[in-house]
Structure formats: C-alpha cells, structure tokens
Amino acid sequence: MATSVSPPAADQDHSRGRDAGDGGAKAFNRLAATCVTLFALIWLVPFVWAVITSLRPNGEIAEHPTRPWSSNFSLDAYSYAWTTNPMGWWYVNSFIISTLAVIFSVVVCSMVAFALVHLDYRGRYAVFAVILAGLMLPTEALVLPQFMEFRALNLLGTYWAVILPSVALPVAVFVFHSFIKGIPVSLIEAARLDGASWWRIYYQVVMPLCRPATSAVAILVFITSWNAFLWPLLVLTQTKSQTIPVGLSGLIGGSAIQYAETMASAVLGILPLLAVFLVLQRQIAQGVANTGIK
Amino acid sequence: MTTTSSLGRPAAGVGTSSTPARRSDTPERGERRAGWLFSAPFLFLYIAFLVGPVLIGIVISLFNTTTVQPGLGSFVGFSNYADVLTSGDFWDSMWHSVIFTLFTTPLLVLLPLLFAILASRMARGQWFYRLAYFAPYVVPSSAVCLIFAFMYTPETGLITNAFGWVGLTAPDFFGTTSGAWFAVVLLTLWWTFGFNFILYTAAIQEISGEVYEAASIDGAGPWQQIKSITVPLLRPTMSLVLILQVLASLKVFDQIYILLAGGPNYSTRPVIQYIYDTGFTSYRGGYAAAATMVYFVLLVTISAAWFLLRRRRSAVNA
C-alpha cells in the first residue's frame, strides 16, 4: 500500500458508472472536474506571479503592476539577490542541518522502535507510554526554556542547537514501530539461531526491509527542519549561519521598491525544496500521508 | 488512536505476522541489555530536549529570570503566574490564537475534504492536483510571506487589484485588524491546504471499490455515493485532521509574525509571539516562562481530551 501509486479504486469503479450512461453523473463529474481544475490553477498563481515579477524590471512593475508579460525579461534581480545576501551560505546551512537531522532521527528512532518490537526488557511498556505521551507534547511552545537550556550547554549559535531537539521524534518511532511489527518474526528468529547479534539483526535484517518507513521519516524530518522558523531564528543569530527561512524573513518590509529582487529571493528560497518535490512528489505525498502528523 | 492506525498502514503491505516477538520464557540478560542500549539514544535525547524544557520552564517560571543573563535571578514564588493571569495583553494574545483557530479550522478541515473527494473522482490528472495543492506545503513560511506581502501591497498588489476586478474595494491588509486577519487566513489556507488534502486523498484511496460498485448497481448517483459512502467512511480521518488542525492553528506564529509582526497595534499577535516579545525582546524570562506553562497546559489538555475521547469511543464501538 505504501508504494501503491495506481489511481484510486474509487474512480475506476466510477468510470464504469459513467459508461452506464447516467446523464446526471456525467454532468456532475464535468462540474467537479471544472471546479477542481480551476481551483488548482488558482493555487498555482502565487508561484507563477513570484516568478514573473522576479523577471520584470522594477520600473515596469511600478507602472503596470498587474501586467503578466514584459518585453524586457531579465535575470538581473537574481544575481542582485544572490550577491546582496549570503544566500549560498543559507543554502549550505539549511542543507547541513536538515541532512544531519534526517540521519540522526532515522537511526535513533528506528533503533528504539526495533527494541520496542523485538526486544524484551523491563520498562518496555513504560518507554512505549512515554513516547506515546510525547505525541502530545507541543514542543514549539517551549522555545523559551529550550533557549535557556541550550545557553547553559553553550550550544547556542551552533547547528547542534537546531539539530538536537528535532532528533527524538515520537511520530517517527511510531512509523518505524508499525512497520517493523509487520516483518515476520521467523526472519529474526532464524538470524538469532545463526548467532547474529541484535545489532546485526537490526542493521542487516530489519533496516533493509524498512526502506518505505525510512523514506517516510526522512521526508518528514527533512521538510520540517528545512522549513523550521522560530527556533533557528532564536539560536542561529550570525548572518552567515542562518537557515534559508530565517534569512529570507529579514527581507520583509526591507525595501519597498525592489519588487523584483524581493521576489527573486523568495523564488531562490523556494527552489531547492520545490525541485526535490517535483522529482519525488508521489513519495513525498505518500510519506506525509503515512506519518499523518505535522 | 487514529494517528497510530494511520501510521499502521505501511505494515499491511509487508506484514504477515502482526504479533510482536513475544516468547514465553524469560528474556536473557543480553536481550534485556540490548533493549536498553537500543532505547538509550532516543530516551536520552527525548528526556534532555523534550522533557527537559518542560521542567526548566516550570523552574524558571518561579524566578525573576533575565532571559539573556546566566543564572535564575531571585525567587518570586507564583507571582509570575499571578501577573500572567491578570495581564490583559496575555489574554488578548491567547484570544488571537483562538480567533485564528476558529477562522482557519473549518476552512482547512472542510475545503480540502471537498476537493479531495472531487479530485479523487477524476480518472486523470491526479498528479496535477497533487502538485498544485500540495506544492505550497514545502515552501518555507518566510517565502510564502514575501510573496503574499507583495500580492497584498496597496495599489500595486495582485490580490488588491483582484478585488477591483470583481468590483470590490480591497481592505487595508496591513493597517486594519479585519484586513490583517483576512490576509493571514488566506495565506494560511493557500499554504497548508495541501497537507490535509493529502491526508484525505490517502484515506479515500483506502475505501474499497466494491462499496461503490454495489452502490452504483443500486442506482446511486455520484452525489449520493459521496454523501452516503465517502463522507461517513472518512469520519475518522476528519476527526484526525480536525485535531491536527486545531493544534497546529493554536501554535500559529510564523505567518503572523513575519507578515504582520502581530500588527496593526498588536491586534493579531498570537500567544507564541507574546512569549517571544516578553521573553526575548524584553528579557522577562521568568514571566514568559509562566505564560509558556499556562499555554502549554492548555495545549496538552486539548490533546489529552481528544485522545481520551477517541479511546472511549473506540472502546464503545468495539
């Protein structure tokens, strides 16, 4: 199911209903199609508008603000945006933070999930209950005490301040937990009889079978940490160690007349994740649906 | 709990056995040790960075702590709580978070449901709808705000002008409270619509085709099918989306802070920004920690209430 990408069963059956020549159904479907498509097109407008604006000269934007075409499209705004702000560093910072967060959370969360499913140890149920309770913990609300804690640890201003709180993710544990539960016990018992250590079973038997869960968690963590705003705003204050969202937020209300440059910065900020999304949109949608929580 | 059941989906594809590896004999020492070793990294990070801040928050809420200075400051007992609970600004900001939730939740629970149902009936172009509706979800909040701030600009903005095309006058999106709410709710709708859309779409795909077939043979039209099959079967998903949406909306910060800075004149400032303003801008750490704890208790109460309610209901059903 996780990898199922075929069009939903519902509309296959439905087209059968249409074949029966139900006029009302046909009209309904046509109306629905128009509605959904129109809305989808409206949904794309902000993207398209940002791109168009970023390519037009400022004078023209001020003169004809809503004209969607121009005879002088140019990429000047992009080179300006790239050189005025350390966007390159922001990309690097965001990339390092998100990647490390993904690696750590996949390893740490899958390990505890493996232990919860296959290892019998005292306190197992307590651990499970604690993680379940963690689903309800609104960590975003706790930035102030978190800040105090990281200052005491002398980690403010480092990537670790952003990475460490995003690693122990209860949702990720549940994704792995339910997935590992589906792996036949016989496989593990066989490996056990062969004398494999628990670490080897985890590493060589369970994890290779967990790819769908791994990718769901990786996608979730990557998007979440790439787009995180408040916490990186508080802890990464040096201009060149900021992440993309925090850096971009400083441009709001900066210059009222540099429309093209501002939109070019926004487009540059959107680009990396959007590119990934365009390539992997099916998997990302599936991953988000699987984790089912923000 | 619906979260776990929706999480449980991947298992179905691979699983032949759903029982955990339980053995009747007592576990060996090595296994017990391995269990703790495998759990240790998670538990350490969990206790240090998720539980830790809660405890630290409770402690500093009892002191007059200066956020930007090391140390706790002087002990002040519960007076920070007394100050928070009697502060008009604090309750205003709580109310703003609630208003935002009241505006966005119905829109973001029902509209994505409608469009997910309609889109799922399309034989072709699924990828296009997913692209259009879901792409905004991967955009960082500040980029969304940059684009929308430009579209909301008086006179030159696209949205401002769009009001003119249909014969309306655009509200002052930055100068008036109602205009500001409109601006931020529309932005949020565009930005997070896709997330709920995807959750619904996934749930719709779970519904077996046979049900529709049977209904079709019985002569049910598309509208009846939606009304009597799709929507009732989506109830659990709607309930999940509802609680996720309520919790997410109550935690609003990014859009309102970046686009409006809580303005005009703090009339849209949400509670997280209140904590940010008092705790980080004014350095009133102890006070802001007390505000944090009050807000924290509210959020946990809502999630716990929902959780217990779900459990009771599923117990009754079973």
Added chain:
Amino acid sequence: MTGLSRRQFLAAGGGLAVGGLLSACGTPVVSSLTGAQPATADIIYWHLFGGGDGANMAKMVDKFRESSGKSVEATLLPWGNPYYTKLALAASSGRPPDVAVAHLSRLPLLARAGLLEPVADQFTEAGITEDKFTPAAWEKATVDGTTYAVPLDTHPFVMFYNTALAKKAGLVNDAGDGLKPMSDADDLVEAIKAMRDAAGGDYGAVTTVTADPSTCWRFFTMVYRGLADPLVADQGTDVTVDRAAMEETFAFLQRLTVGERLMPSNATATTSSTLFSQGRVGFLFDGEWQIPTYRGVGTLEFNVVPFPALLGPEPVAYADSHSLVIPSSSGRSASRTADAVGFIKAMLVESLIWAEGGHVPAWLPVQNSKEFRQLEPQSNYTEAAFNAVYDAEAWYTGAGSDFQTAMGSVIAGVFNGGTSPKRGVEAMTDSLRSFSSARPPV
C-alpha cells in the same frame, strides 16, 4: 522507493563531503559545527540603515576598508524590535557581532543586562573621550556611571517647510535663511494657517498619524516635555504623569487636526510625503532623517528648522542618537577588539558623510568643522542636539519599542478625534501603569 532512499543516501553523502570540503577554510560552517567564534571578517558589523543612510554608511565603511586594509562584513537588519532582539540573543549566545549600531534610547536595557562592553581604556587610547562629544549624547550613553556606547549622531524631530510657500505666506525672516521667530503654540498655529492660505489647499501642515506610532510619540513628547517632567521615573517603575499638562498637550494636538483642521487627522506615511513633496502643505513635522527623501524630489525646495517653544517656556527638541557599541563576548580576542575600536573611531572621523543624511554629528571635531557648518540645512538645528530630550530611562522605552507603539496608538486616537483629551489622559495613564507595574527584567 529503493531509488528514493539511494538518492537520499547519496545526497546525505554529498552533504558530508561538502561539509568536509568547507571545513578546510575558516568558514561559518566550521564555527557553527564547533561553536568557535565567528571570524568571517576582521570586523563583523550590524546596522539598521537602509535608504540614504544605508548608502552613506556603505561609503563610510568602504573608506575604512581602504584606509585600514581590514575586512568588514556589514549586515543590514530589519529596524526596531527584531533588531534589538537579535542583538541581545546573539550577545547572550556568546556569538555577537564585533560592532553594532544601537539607539541611545534602547541602551539602558542592553547595558544593564550586561550585553555590552564598557567604553573604557582602549577607547581612551584611541582618543574617544567625553570632551569630544555632544554632552547630552554622551550623558545618555552613560548608564549607572559607566559609558557603554559611542554616540554617532543626534537626530531630532524637526519642522520641514516649503521655502516658496513660506515666502508667499510671509513667514521668512529678513535674512531669508529661516523663519521669523515664533514664541509659542499660537504663533505656530498662525504660521500653519498662513501656509494653508498660501498653498490654497485644505491643510497647512502634515505629520504621519496612521500606522506610525513612533512619529506620534515624538510629536507628543516634544510638546509634553515643554510642560512637564518625563512620564515615568525610577527606571520606569514609577508613573509621574502631570495630568493637566498631558490634557493640555492632547488638546493642542487635537486643535491642529480635528479642531482647526490645519492638518490631516489620519495621514499615512504616503499621505505625508505626497502632500509635502507636491507643495500642497507648507509644513511637514518629521525626523530630520527624511531630508534625503525630499532631496530626491526634483522641484521641491525646502528648509529644515527646529521647533519653537510651544506650550512651555523653552523650545524642546525630542531626539534620539545612533551610537556604536561593542557587544560583550568572552571569546573575542584583544586584537579583534582593537580592530573594532579602530572601526568605531573611523566612523566618527567620517561622520561628515553621515551628516549628509540629515543627522547632527556627535563627534565635536566634525560638528565644529567648517565643512559641517556650511552644510545646509543640518547646521540650522545643531543647537537641538544640545538641548535634546530623549525617552525617559526605563527598561521598556526607546526607539521602536512596544512602549512607543502603545503610547503612539493612544496619541493617534487623540489626533484623529476618536479619543477626547480627557479620555486620552486616562488611556495613557492606564497603559503606563501596566508597563510600570511589570517586574523589571534587570
């Protein structure tokens, strides 16, 4: 799915490779991973100047780069609370910039929280001493007996007037370089009326009221402080409102707008600049930092003068100062600090460039120079720097603070007639009480 995870694995590997590559040189990535002091340039400098000020600042920084051979990383950050919050967080993280701009009105909280290096020996050695600064500014830079900031300028709230209209209205003095002396509020009202008649429009003057609490606050404070002491005392814990004076002040503000309809009661920043630059009003009441804005308007000829005495006996110049501070950092080396001091000294020496933005340099060698004295209209209001009135000292006051926003919204209500002077006094006193009763963070 297999493809996905492999791709992700490669991406992750690539990330680490990039990380490894970067660690070779002294980059922000390394300091962010190891927690080392950031050292991406000899001097890391944060400021909040856009527009004309930003261009002048860039010129000064370039001059320093050329003359010293040091590298400077200058970053423009959003003005107001976001800036001060970021500065405080950076300092308390132990990774602040080497030099930062701060308004003197925001200094007390930063200084008392221990976030700034005192202006001590190294500055004295560089010749940065009290006797070379406008006394009012130096005094404001001193908190509890220790000086924490090097004042760069004083920027008062002033009157802009359209020279052609003033001539037509008969307001210009005999020398032709300023206005005929005015001695009280009634004189000002008469002058505005004359301007209105000369312009032939609806209004004689304009100031920004809507969505600009800071301007409202500046105007109010200037009038009020002619009559009474600051609104709060004892570091802001005590409300010392003179209710009669406040009511009189509010009545005067309202007289100008809804009373005699001499000024628009709900002007936005756009309204103000449109009316004044098109010659539809004779007076603009705003900060002198707007001078570059109106210099850019082709046909407009204007002059800038300080306000006369209004309700009180003496003229009051409501002002603030930009200053340069060194945020404290335990990890900053002595040589970096020396560079920072050198940079600050260079900014002072170059502050004639800075004065082009309308500001009065606080560095007396420049202020007394022939070049500055010839600078029009800046030299008209040099005196204002000496009798400058700043925000009352409290942990919550200062440029762009919540306090100014809260006060400004009451004042805007009075300006546009929504609040009567009497109700305005109640509203402002209430608001002040909620600020003063909060426990000070330092």
